[in-house]
Amino acid sequence: xxxxxxxxxxxxxxxxxxxxxxxxxxxxxxxxxxxxxxxxxxxxxxxxxxxxxxxxxxxxxxxxxxxxxxxxxxxxxxxxxxxxxxxxxxxxxxxxxxxxxxxxxxxxxxxxxxxxxxxxxxxxxxxxxxxxxxxxxxxxxxxxxxxxxxxxxxxxxxxxxxxxxxxxxxxxxxxxxxxxxxxxxxxxxxxxxxxxxxxxxxxxxxxxxxxxxxxxxxxxxxxxxxxxxxxxxxxxxxxxxxxxxxxxxxxxxxxxxxxxxxxxxxxxxxxxxxxxxxxxxxxxxxxxxxxxxxxxxxxxxxxxxxxxxxxxxxxxxxxxxxxxxxxxxxxxxxxxxxxxxxxxxxxxxxxxxxxxxxxxxxxxxxxxxxxxxxxxxxxxxxxxxxxxxxxxxxxxxxxxxxxxxxxxxxxxxxxxxxxxxxxxxxxxxxxxxxxxxxxxxxxxxxxxxxxxxxxxxxxxxxxx
Amino acid sequence: xxxxxxxxxxxxxxxxxxxxxxxxxxxxxxxxxxxxxxxxxxxxxxxxxxxxxxxxxxxxxxxxxxxxxxxxxxxxxxxxxxxxxxxxxxxxxxxxxxxxxxxxxxxxxxxxxxxxxxxxxxxxxxxxxxxxxxxxxxxxxxxxxxxxxxxxxxxxxxxxxxxxxxxxxxxxxxxxxxxxxxxxxxxxxxxxxxxxxxxxxxxxxxxxxxxxxxxxxxxxxxxxxxxxxxxxxxxxxxxxxxxxxxxxxxxxxxxxxxxxxxxxxxxxxxxxxxxxxxxxxxxxxxxx
Numbered sequence: 001x002x003x004x005x006x007x008x009x010x011x012x013x014x015x016x017x018x019x020x021x022x023x024x025x026x027x028x029x030x031x032x033x034x035x036x037x038x039x040x041x042x043x044x045x046x047x048x049x050x051x052x053x054x055x056x057x058x059x060x061x062x063x064x065x066x067x068x069x070x071x072x073x074x075x076x077x078x079x080x081x082x083x084x085x086x087x088x089x090x091x092x093x094x095x096x097x098x099x100x101x102x103x104x105x106x107x108x109x110x111x112x113x114x115x116x117x118x119x120x121x122x123x124x125x126x127x128x129x130x131x132x133x134x135x136x137x138x139x140x141x142x143x144x145x146x147x148x149x150x151x152x153x154x155x156x157x158x159x160x161x162x163x164x165x166x167x168x169x170x171x172x173x174x175x176x177x178x179x180x181x182x183x184x185x186x187x188x189x190x191x192x193x194x195x196x197x198x199x200x201x202x203x204x205x206x207x208x209x210x211x212x213x214x215x216x217x218x219x220x221x222x223x224x225x226x227x228x229x230x231x232x233x234x235x236x237x238x239x240x241x242x243x244x245x246x247x248x249x250x251x252x253x254x255x256x257x258x259x260x261x262x263x264x265x266x267x268x269x270x271x272x273x274x275x276x277x278x279x280x281x282x283x284x285x286x287x288x289x290x291x292x293x294x295x296x297x298x299x300x301x302x303x304x305x306x307x308x309x310x311x312x313x314x315x316x317x318x319x320x321x322x323x324x325x326x327x328x329x330x331x332x333x334x335x336x337x338x339x340x341x342x343x344x345x346x347x348x349x350x351x352x353x354x355x356x357x358x359x360x361x362x363x364x365x366x367x368x369x370x371x372x373x374x375x376x377x378x379x380x381x382x383x384x385x386x387x388x389x390x391x392x393x394x395x396x397x398x399x400x401x402x403x404x405x406x407x408x409x410x411x412x413x414x415x416x417x418x419x420x421x422x423x424x425x426x427x428x429x430x431x432x433x434x435x436x437x438x439x440x441x442x443x444x445x446x447x448x449x450x451x452x453x454x455x456x457x458x459x460x461x462x463x464x
Numbered sequence: 465x466x467x468x469x470x471x472x473x474x475x476x477x478x479x480x481x482x483x484x485x486x487x488x489x490x491x492x493x494x495x496x497x498x499x500x501x502x503x504x505x506x507x508x509x510x511x512x513x514x515x516x517x518x519x520x521x522x523x524x525x526x527x528x529x530x531x532x533x534x535x536x537x538x539x540x541x542x543x544x545x546x547x548x549x550x551x552x553x554x555x556x557x558x559x560x561x562x563x564x565x566x567x568x569x570x571x572x573x574x575x576x577x578x579x580x581x582x583x584x585x586x587x588x589x590x591x592x593x594x595x596x597x598x599x600x601x602x603x604x605x606x607x608x609x610x611x612x613x614x615x616x617x618x619x620x621x622x623x624x625x626x627x628x629x630x631x632x633x634x635x636x637x638x639x640x641x642x643x644x645x646x647x648x649x650x651x652x653x654x655x656x657x658x659x660x661x662x663x664x665x666x667x668x669x670x671x672x673x674x675x676x677x678x679x680x681x682x683x684x685x686x687x688x689x690x691x692x693x694x695x696x697x698x699x700x701x702x703x704x705x706x707x708x709x710x711x712x713x714x715x716x717x718x719x720x721x722x723x724x725x726x727x728x729x730x731x732x733x734x735x736x737x738x739x740x741x742x743x744x745x746x747x748x749x750x751x752x
Contacts (some may be wrong), residue, residue: 061678065581099502197722224722230673230682233474233603234718239597241467254581258674261583265672266596267591282580325580 035455044122046352050086051121052077053339054111055132058101060129060251061227065329070099071318073125077341091349095341100219101128103310104227106135117143121339122352125146125333126279130156130198137161146352148340150332151277153199154441157383162463163352164384165359168338169391170420171200171276172429174299175207180255181297181393182246183215185413187274192221192244194235194259196251196277204250204276204443212446215305220244222439225251226322227261232259236266245271249296257293265290272297281325281407284398296396298408302418303331303371305394305410306464310371315403324453325402335370336387339363352354359385373462378422380430390462391421411464418462424448424455470597471718472711477599479710480607481669483703485683486690487613488662493499494697495621495634497556497656501562503662504570504684504741506543510536510663511675512577518584523666525586526635532663540659541652548655549648550724566680573677586671593721602671608670613661628655635696672743689729695746 037065040461044050053072056066077095085092098121100112111134115451123147124140127133133149135158137377140147140163149157151170157166182188191212195201201224214349221242223235236259239247247268249259256277263273273296286294298304314334339362344350347358360377367374367388393416394408410417423429428439443451452459489503514532517523523531547565562737569597589602621627630650632640666679673679685750686709691697694705709729716725738742 055701060576063574064581067578140648225717226722228726229717229722231478231713231717233478234714235599236469237467237470237474238718241470253675254678256676261674262600262672265589265591265600265602267593267600269590282578402582 036381040240042122043103043362044352045093046120048091048093048345049096049348050093050123051116051119052123052341053098053100053112054126055100055102055109055116055124055332056126056128057104058099060102060104060108061255062104064280065253065280066126066128066284067322067324068149068280068326068330069126069128069333071322071324072330073097073337074371075314075317076334077335080338080341083192086341086350088348088349088350093344102132103130104129104132106131108132110139113139114136114409117145118364122146122350125337125340128320130200130374135443137164140164144346144352146340146356148336151200153201153203154429155199158429158432158434160382162382162384163356165336165340165341165356166384166386167389168301169204169299169389170297170331170386170423171203171207172271172427172442173207173420173423173448174391174420175204176211176448177393178276178297178299178393179208179211179215179217179247180445181411181413181416182272182274183212183217184247185411186246186297188217188246188272190218190220190243191248192227192239192242192246193219193247193248193250194223194232194239196255197224197226201250203442205248208248210442211445212394216444217435221250225255227251227255229255230258232262233266236261239263240267245273246392247273249273249275250277252279253283257283260296262341274298278329279396279400280329281400284407291398293396294398297411298396299391299420299421300408301331301372301389302392302462302464305408305417307406307407311406312404319403320334323414331372334342335374336370339370339374339387340367356385363387373418375420375462378425378430383430385420388422390418390422392417392419394464415461417464420457420459424452424457426451426455429445466596467718471647471714473597473599474718475641475714476707476713477603477607477710478590478714479703479707480610481603481672481706482686482690482710483614483706484606484610484665484668485662486632486687486706487610487617487699487702488658488665489661489687490691490694490697490702491617491661492655492658494699495630496651497634498547498552499559499562500548500658500685501559502543502565502569503562504680504682505566506536506539506575506659507662507666507683508573508675508677508680509539509569509685510659511670511679512573512665513663514583514667515582515670515675519662522575525584528584529664529667529701532667533660537656540656543653543654545648547582549651552651558613566684569609570677570680577677579678580675581674581676582670583674584667584670588671598599600672602668606668609664610706613664615698619701635734656662684734688735692743696742697744698743698747701745728731 057063077097087096102109113136145161148165195205221239275296275298318326342362343355343358347354350446363374363377378386393411397409432439510532513535514528517528588605592599619662628724633650640649690705694701716728
């Protein structure tokens, strides 16, 4: 066979291959451990600056809701920088805010992430898409990076990954309240839903359905949609045919708006809408979109439903700087970024593994003074830190002056204004694998209330 | 059974909208043999012309339609005269020019107008009930407009003197030129008309799908899918292809898992390319 190739038997090839695989595995494992064991804290800052990256869609789907979020992180960082930066070990560090395009895809998120990692970034905010989050999660552990996350489904958010800070509510905690509101206030008895086909959509639907059925309601139609879909007539006809007297839209941004508009055009003219996901004033901006979605019930953090001088200042700034509205998602980035930056000072370290441990103390000290009225944290053994964030139900008002008032009018009933948006600390979901079928992943309102009482937590709403 | 019939109605209505979306592309492709990859962007631009006419000039819906038609006819003529015409004969260059123009228009639209969904108040609101069956008014009218346009374009090409000239240019532009036909002017007219029709389609579909820079992708993909399925350059094929795609799309989402539903229209397209590459009503060796 020539001098470059010698005749070899299949057994020799197998033995050689096995040795090579073994050698690679062992060296990778040892290398990984050594790399982890020898982390130098100076690697977290370069030239007196710490990087806090934002990865959100600048193109593709969900760009509308991303814009205020991107600006929110930047404004929070600008404010901390203007106040002297983050002080650690007697040194003040300014914060850099690189921005990457998630493109609402796994490839986009991973590409942006890798690029920032290469530039020495160890803190990340944003990541709105399930594919984007799925691509980055897990990789962050190997690169010693803390991810600040908003919404995910249990199959993503309840996996083992300690370097995560969840700054928003869980579907398992809010779904029962949506169902309770639909049944007891809106007097709905037959519910229908259109949900995005992923773990996030499934969590919201199942959390809602469990309580709705416990109350005596019936889910008569459940259909799925894809993010690339533009026509929803098949799902809407199914819902209409089922006799549903409400529509639960479990997707935000453009697709959510389009479902609402097409549902009204398709014969669902009078039934109430409930919605989850990324919605903002832009969704209600003009013409048919406005009238179709008016009155839709939507859950949000406290700043979603109130408007004060701080809102006005940021609203003016956003509109002047970027021509955008202060939408609901501004608050996702703003205070959670500040919590992480304050935690650096609290930990007196720039190492994300120290910083994530300091977040609970920061929230305990400052949480109730925040706009979002954080009530503390749930610290898990393996899954990161979950913010205890009270949630508020509001109803869309398309006639609101978006520059000067909120688009979400808080509902009348006190029960739904500031209810717990987190799962109690004794919930098995915080410790179990997401695949564990013995866990009650979607407790009903009564089960949730009991669980919370058993954990010694208050079930009462915080109020406005 | 009732739901099944309703889904058939939904599919036909969606097919009508797909036909409306693709008629301009089919005409340009059929007569000029130009694969216009800027089609989706020009379609979207037409929508914005109507939208801003409606917002800034307070133009009623039908006036906004007319403004978009006229403005985009002019835009189409300019794109053909300065863009595609100098590249005629070099298909690769024309393709890249189309893609480049598309990126420029889309990027410009996003920067200038943002990426939020926008709507125009349409006179065709609400739904019409036929017994238990529902027909959304906006879709119904989009379907009717689609049929009217396809009929008018078919009549123009097959039954008028202008149509004979266009067919002559389509068959052999050099020979047509030798006969005294100003082929450059004819190409500009066809491209302008195709672009104007795309704008008209976009405006009629805003009340259903809304308007944002991303709609260019939808129009381009659906436009090409319909044209390939129905037959390259065949105007009746445009209707047939659109109806099949509309029905398959709705039925797939109604009766299969949403994660695999988008595969069915693509599978139909691939099968067509394998078994009948010229499309269902297309002719081998002749595009118009």
